[in-house]
Amino acid sequence: MRSGYVPGGSSITKKVLNQLAVAAGGLYVIFRRRGALADFEPEIVIGTVPALPTALVTAVSAWRFKAPYIIDLRDAWPELLTVSDRWNASTGRPSLRQRLLTKGPLQVAIKATDVWLDRILQHSAAVISTSSYLADDLQRRTSQGRRTYTVRNVFPPETLISKHVDVSGSSDQLNVLYAGTLGRAQNLFNALLAAQEAERLGVRVHLRFVGAGAAKQELMQSADRLGIDAVFEQRRGADLLEECYEWADTALVHLTDWAPLANAVPSKTYELMDQGLHISGVVAGETADIISTLQAGDVVEPENPQALAQLWVDLARDRSRLQVPRKGAEWVHQQRESAAPATLLECVEWVYWVHSRRN
Structure with missing residues (x-):
């Protein structure tokens, strides 16, 4: 009603x-x-x-x-x-x-x-x-x-991809996708600082933000001010994310360091695990445990741009780490x-x- x-x-x-x-x-x-x-x-x-x-x-x-x-x-x-x-x-x-x-x-x-x-x-x-x-x-x-x-x-996936990540050798480039809410609990300015630090270390990070939220305008202005290679796109339906997932080497799941967020798991985590896409997790608590235990990606602590930058540099230089096993997707399927x-x-x-x- x-x-x-x-x-x-x-x-x-x-x-x-x-x-x-x-x-x-x-x-x-x-x-x-x-x-x-x-x-x-x-x-x-x-x-x-x-x-x-x-x-x-x-x-x-x-x-x-x-x-x-x-x-x-x-x-x-x-x-x-x-x-x-x-x-x-x-x-x-x-x-x-x-x-x-x-x-x-x-x-x-x-x-x-x-x-x-x-x-x-x-x-x-x-x-x-x-x-x-x-x-x-x-x-x-x-x-x-x-x-x-x-x-x-653990909602049923609306996007089905056959992801074939290039996991051979090393590179000085990395495509990072963030698809979700650009809001208060995410504080994605941390990711901009990490991209800036990664470039100083010799790896060009291409950031792609897809979504909407209270912090979007501030993020766009900050990216422009810092000279970050970042693209901001409008929110898409889950069925229209296929091209974004195909483009990405790794997908970002990002929360700030508020203590209560250790008891929160963004639903995007399960969607990415279902797709078999490597996760760059800037999270603590349960989300970090899920990603690590199921080998769905790599985790760094929130509000530490240096640690995130080093992770992205390591992933670019050893692309074999972008390959994740099926156990995460199988666990999500069992939960669903x-x-x-x-x-x-x-x-x-x-x-x-x-x-x-x-x-």
């Missing part, structure tokens, strides 16, 4: 207004006495939370329909609230509105959000996370009787076909069983 909304934008303020408006629209739909929900009697309510107000709508909906609810976390909430002072670090100089809001109102709102989100999670019947690290962390802090489950973002659906079914059945016993 469609609900009312206010158009969003790239700034945090506009995103908050959009999410609050969507939440208000959702609550209006839920409490209407007429319409499709008039005689609706759900057995379980599930709220997917990339937008935090959705958690509140979920809890209120469950109360309205007298049903248990499941919170499906798409990001490392509520931990990401603890680094709110760094959210705009990669987007350039903050606006006057942002500077005024951060002098008190934002901190109050974030603290209040942290408190009610924690309460909502505590009273949920179950929590689904895309990261096993986050699921385990939430389980340790949970109240008795609530379970956490990991259902990974077996683990994810089985875990989701287990979660829903357990919540239904517990609620049925209580009634």
